Amino acid sequence: MRLQLLLMQLLLLVFPGMEAGTSCRLADWVVEDSSGKVEITCIGDTMDIVSPDGLSLWYKERLTGDYEITYRVQVVIENGRYDRLSDLNCFWGAGDPRHPDDFFARSTWRNGEFKNYNTLSLYYVGYGGNENGTTRFREYHGEYYGADDAKIKPILKEYTDAAHLLKANHWYEVKIRVKNGCTTYTMDGEELFSLPVADGRGNGYFALRLWQNHVRFTDFKVVNIDNLK
Template sequence: MLLPLMVQAQIALKNWTIEDHSGEVKIIVSGDTLEITAPKGLTLWYNQRLTSDYEISYRVKMLMQGGKYDRLSDLNCFWGANDPEHPGNLFARSEWRNGIFQHYKTLSLFYVGYGGNHNSTTRFRQYFAKAADTSDAIARPVIKEYTDKSHLLFPNKWYDIQIRVEKGITTYRINGEELFRLTIKNNEGDGHFGLRLLENHTLFTNFQVKSLKKK
């Protein structure tokens, strides 16, 4: 028996918390695939807090089909996210953040902005949980940046993304290429993953989390 579409959506999104600046995000569910239209800033948080050594993987495509929000920019993500004002409860200030990008400066996390700034930069930053009005150089300094075309977004192309926290190092790979690597402190990678989008239209599928801790 096929479940009603609304029930399917509820099941597919039960592991996720949505912070949506527009209040008009549209998510269409098909199996394990989410088609997401984000009119403004959107963070889709994975509810489970990840600890120790782990790997996050997923596939994503920027849809460019002539729609109102088909914008080739901002295939972004957060990981290791925590709110020092509310340890262990990232969602205590979820309504205040509400998808507003500046508000995420109050968290500690790692961030990749792939094809940001209207698809002109791909940047790796670390956030240090400062006030929302703190300058970027202090609150979220750039660790590494690409501006060449091969490391920016292409329309309607599938991207396989893999994020690892393992043995005191975190890495970000896309389509098999390691773009970013950083040595981190003990437990600094513990926290939540979030898919971060801005005024775009994406397919998000095959999300998986795997523990890398040896038994």
């Protein structure tokens, strides 16, 4: 992985008006990258991520109780080699049944390979997957190879209409909540997915999940629901 810290001149050239001096805090994240060639560039408080293959960018902190995740993210289409309008995905509430007390014990083994995430329990949204043909919500049940995908990670809801697929260079505002026994996923103010969850089932880790694309990712925040109005 190459981490490029750009000079002020490049910051102003790429993002006119952006203030340098804030950090995208790469130390807060664990990278699982199947290509071995992901490029993450810090541009002020924004990560510019070019992912040649599968990438899971895990927030290091385990989230518990009632919480809200928010962030802004854009799929970049500017004629770059990996500029591809597909797969703006995420995981949350993730845990490893084999290593309940050490989620990152098998981080090197997972290595960004999508099939290896079948071994985790988690929630997943694949926004604009399948070459921007589907937006899907799945629950993973932490099972292993040899089981049917419909049992390991059933599709709970799916959109295929244009209004719920990706738009090039659009800044999306994502909000994920676990609150009062329910988890929800909201995009640009519209709640797309909702699911009742058992007590403690929403506890776990969050990841931005990408595949063969180029995104910009910023304004990531996690707050305890009790602190929200």
